[in-house]
Amino acid sequence: MSAPTEPDPSPVVAPAPTGPRRDLPGSAFLTAARGGTPAHVPVWFMRQAGRSLPEYRRAREGTAMLESCLTPDLACEITLQPVRRYGVDAAILFSDIVVPLKVAGVGVDIVAGTGPVIDAPVRTAADVAALPHLDPAQAEPVAQAVRLLVHELGGTPLIGFAGAPFTLASYLVEGGPSRNHERTKALMHADPATWHALLDHLADLTLGFLRAQVEAGVDAVQLFDSWAGALSERDYRELVLPHSTKVLAGLSDADLPRIHFGVGTGELLGAMGEAGADVVGVDWRVPLDAATRRAPGKVLQGNLDPAVLFAGPDVVDREVRRIVAEGHAAPAHVFNLGHGVLPDTDPDALARVVDLVHSLPVRA
Numbered sequence: 001m002s003a004p005t006e007p008d009p010s011p012v013v014a015p016a017p018t019g020p021r022r023d024l025p026g027s028a029f030l031t032a033a034r035g036g037t038p039a040h041v042p043v044w045f046m047r048q049a050g051r052s053l054p055e056y057r058r059a060r061e062g063t064a065m066l067e068s069c070l071t072p073d074l075a076c077e078i079t080l081q082p083v084r085r086y087g088v089d090a091a092i093l094f095s096d097i098v099v100p101l102k103v104a105g106v107g108v109d110i111v112a113g114t115g116p117v118i119d120a121p122v123r124t125a126a127d128v129a130a131l132p133h134l135d136p137a138q139a140e141p142v143a144q145a146v147r148l149l150v151h152e153l154g155g156t157p158l159i160g161f162a163g164a165p166f167t168l169a170s171y172l173v174e175g176g177p178s179r180n181h182e183r184t185k186a187l188m189h190a191d192p193a194t195w196h197a198l199l200d201h202l203a204d205l206t207l208g209f210l211r212a213q214v215e216a217g218v219d220a221v222q223l224f225d226s227w228a229g230a231l232s233e234r235d236y237r238e239l240v241l242p243h244s245t246k247v248l249a250g251l252s253d254a255d256l257p258r259i260h261f262g263v264g265t266g267e268l269l270g271a272m273g274e275a276g277a278d279v280v281g282v283d284w285r286v287p288l289d290a291a292t293r294r295a296p297g298k299v300l301q302g303n304l305d306p307a308v309l310f311a312g313p314d315v316v317d318r319e320v321r322r323i324v325a326e327g328h329a330a331p332a333h334v335f336n337l338g339h340g341v342l343p344d345t346d347p348d349a350l351a352r353v354v355d356l357v358h359s360l361p362v363r364a
C-alpha cells in the first residue's frame, strides 16, 4: 500500500495589501463604480493611450512595446497623455495583458499590427507544468510605474488591469492572435484536466500581478477577458468561470471596484457578473437597458461602438445621448467604448465625447 500523499498545497497568496489607499471621494468614476450617484457621468476609454495620439507615437519612437511597458517613466508618461488631453475621469495603466507572462520568463513579444506572439505554444500537460510562476519582485517595474502615477495623477483614479485566464490561455495555446481559438477549444474539450491546470496556473499569475498593482496603489482593477465571447455560456460556466472567480475573489479584501470585460459577451453578461465583478463591461452589441436585465445589480461600463467615431459628429452625438439614456436603467453607468480605441481614430472625436458625456444628466 502506498503512503498517503500530502494534499497538494495551493499556492500561497500574498496577504491583503495594508497600505493606505488614496481616498478620492470626489471621483465620479469611483463613485459610479461603487454604485453611487456621481456629480457627472464618468467616462474613460479602453486603449485611450495608444497609436491614435501623436504624442504617444512620439514617446514610443524607437522603443519596443514591451520595453515601453517595463520602463516606469515612459509607462507613466504614456498613461498620463490621454488624461491631460481629454480630461477623462480615470487613467488606465499603460501595460499589456502579456506583461506578467513576459516578466515571469515566458518567451513572448508584441508584434506591431499583429499582437502578442508566443515562442513556444503551450499545448500539453508537460508544457503547463513547465510554465513559470510569477515572483512579485518581477512585477517591480510595473509597481514602480503605478507609484509614479499615483503621485502624478492627483485626484484622477488609476485603473490597473490584467488579462483573464481564458484570454491569456488563448494566446499561449494558439501561439498568437486567433480568430477561431480552435487549438484552445480542442484542449479544453479533449483534455479538461490539462485545461484546468493551465487556467489555475494563469489565475494565480494574474492574481499575483493584480495584487502587485493594488499594493502599489491602483484605485480599481479591470479584468480583460477579451475573447470570452467565443464561448457558449455552458462552456464558459464549466471551463472558465471558476478561474476568473478565483482571480476576482482574491481581490475582495482590497476594497476596490473590480471591472470584468469581454467582447461579444452578450450571452455571458450574467455569468461574468457572477464571477465577482462590481462593474460589468458591455460591448456595443447589447444596449445597456437590456444588459442590466442580464446582469442585475451590476454597475455597467460601455458601450459606444469604436467604429462609430468615424461616422462624423452628428452620429456620435446621437449615439452618446442614446447610450447615456439607456445607462439610466443600470444602478450606475461608467461611459466607455465597447472595445478599444481604433488606431486611426481622430482624437478630437474622443474629446467631443468626453465633453458631451459630462454635460448629460446622471439620472433619468
Ligand SMILES: Cc1c2[nH]c(c1CCC(=O)O)Cc1[nH]c(c(CCC(=O)O)c1C)Cc1[nH]c(c(CCC(=O)O)c1C)Cc1[nH]c(c(C)c1CCC(=O)O)C2
Residues within 6 Å of the ligand: 045, 046, 047, 048, 049, 050, 051, 060, 065, 092, 093, 094, 095, 096, 097, 098, 110, 111, 112, 113, 114, 115, 116, 161, 167, 177, 224, 226, 340
Ligand atoms: C487582447 C489584449 C491585448 N492587450 C490588451 C488586451 C485586452 C484588451 C483588448 O481586448 O483590447 C490590454 C491592453 N493593451 C494595452 C492597454 C493599454 C491601456 C489602455 O487601455 O489605454 C491595454 C488595457 C496597450 C497596447 N497593447 C498593444 C498596443 C499597440 C502597440 C503599439 O502601439 O505598437 C497598445 C497601445 C499591442 C497589443 N496587445 C494585444 C493586442 C491585440 C495588441 C494590438 C496589436 C496591434 O494592433 O499592433 C493583446
